[in-house]
Amino acid sequence: MIEKFIAIYVFIEDIMIEIGHKETVNINSSDSGLIAAALAAIKYFHWNIDHAISFVDSTNLHPGMLSKSRFNI
DSSP states (O other): OHHHHHHHHHHHHHHHHHHTOOOOTTOSSOHHHHHHHHHHHHHHSTTOHHHHHHHHHHHTSSTTOOOHHHHOO
């Protein structure tokens, strides 16, 4: 599952670079990592973002991952 998350992240990062997306300077988390976590929640955790965030935190794949309350808009 870790390899799949990394593949999703790299794919999203490549798309973001291709479209010329600029990251916000004052955040600790990348947009690509947040999108990858959201897609992982949809694909592997039955839309449960809390489980996806816990997975990312426990594997330390994205050190700046937002909490569930900060993740949702």
